[in-house]
Amino acid sequence: MDNALGSLLDGPRARGAFLIKAVLAPPWSVRVRDEAPLTAVCVARGDAWLVPGDEGDTAGAIRLTAGDLALVRGPDPYTVADDPVTPPQAVIRPGGCSVAADGTDLCEEMDLGVRTWGNAPDGPTTLIIGTYQLRGEITGRLLQALPPVLTLRRGEWNSPLVPLLDAEIARDEPGQEVILDRLLDLLVIDALRTWYARPDATAPAWYRAHGDPAVAQALRLIHDHPAHPWTVAGLAAKAGVSRAALARRFGALMGEPPMTYLTARRLDLAADLLREPDATLESVARRVGYGSAFALSTAFKRERGVSPSVHRVQGRDGGGR
Numbered sequence: 001m002d003n004a005l006g007s008l009l010d011g012p013r014a015r016g017a018f019l020i021k022a023v024l025a026p027p028w029s030v031r032v033r034d035e036a037p038l039t040a041v042c043v044a045r046g047d048a049w050l051v052p053g054d055e056g057d058t059a060g061a062i063r064l065t066a067g068d069l070a071l072v073r074g075p076d077p078y079t080v081a082d083d084p085v086t087p088p089q090a091v092i093r094p095g096g097c098s099v100a101a102d103g104t105d106l107c108e109e110m111d112l113g114v115r116t117w118g119n120a121p122d123g124p125t126t127l128i129i130g131t132y133q134l135r136g137e138i139t140g141r142l143l144q145a146l147p148p149v150l151t152l153r154r155g156e157w158n159s160p161l162v163p164l165l166d167a168e169i170a171r172d173e174p175g176q177e178v179i180l181d182r183l184l185d186l187l188v189i190d191a192l193r194t195w196y197a198r199p200d201a202t203a204p205a206w207y208r209a210h211g212d213p214a215v216a217q218a219l220r221l222i223h224d225h226p227a228h229p230w231t232v233a234g235l236a237a238k239a240g241v242s243r244a245a246l247a248r249r250f251g252a253l254m255g256e257p258p259m260t261y262l263t264a265r266r267l268d269l270a271a272d273l274l275r276e277p278d279a280t281l282e283s284v285a286r287r288v289g290y291g292s293a294f295a296l297s298t299a300f301k302r303e304r305g306v307s308p309s310v311h312r313v314q315g316r317d318g319g320g321r
Contacts, residue, residue, distance in 0.1 A: 046125030067154025
């Protein structure tokens with residue numbers, strides 16, 4: 001199971017993630033419209049309400065207290081407030097820009113220091129917020145496996161990473177952004193590992209599939225060596241079962257054939273690699289198992305609806321959400 005989670009969670013790779021400590025005194029309410037693919041909201045002190053969905057609809061409000069964590073899957077908006085019925089006083093736009101309800105910029109007014117924001121420097125509630133701003137920083141397969149809001153309570157999840165983030169987030173030293181990016185990645189991985197281990201959690205197919213030794217071995221091979229020219233027969237031989245048995249068991253557990261899964265894995269990797277500034281289409285093709293740039297480009301456009309070059313431009317613009 002650890003390898004299943006580890007393979008997929010090789011995906012959370014924050015690159016200049018938006019991380020901030022919010023210090024707040026009631027009444028307060030923040031409407032988040034940043035369209036980010038994934039956000040972690042940790043309550044370091046006090047309490048808060050997270051209200052997913054349409055503004056004013058409090059039916060799904062979730063109360064968070066000190067030590068609780070919520071992972072919010074985007075791009076849908078949500079509200080974080082001292083009370084579900086408190087009207088929003090600030091709106092967070094893409095990129096982390098904060099404005100008042102009338103559009104007035106609040107960045108300077110609510111600036112409380114390095115990566116610290118709020119309406120009161122000694123407010124009773126402190127939130128640690130980490131946001132992956134681009135979809136390429138989180139694999140699509142992982143996002144599809146998440147509920148709109150995943151909540152872990154302090155009693156079931158007591159990670160040392162939250163106080164560590166709290167201590168590090170306001171420091172202003174060389175390399176601090178890289179440290180915070182990696183801490184955010186570790187926090188998300190730790191939270192997901194804890195959540196998937198819960199008896200009531202609806203674990204995704206790729207996680208449950210690792211209960212089958214043959215399918216687990218095939219998944220490990222695909223994740224560890226995606227560029228290898230795998231066939232179903234080759235994977236089956238390595239897994240110690242017949243080709244037909246692997247195809248049947250893989251399809252039943254994963255909901256798709258092994259080669260379809262392999263293609264998706266290769267294109268996920270290609271999507272990430274294409275955002276590296278020095279990467280060429282030819283070099284990416286070789287690294288993910290395609291014989292030529294043309295072959296990768298054809299597969300990429302067929303499966304994702306855009307060419308690799310358009311995908312690369314969208315990544316630079318912050319588009320492609």
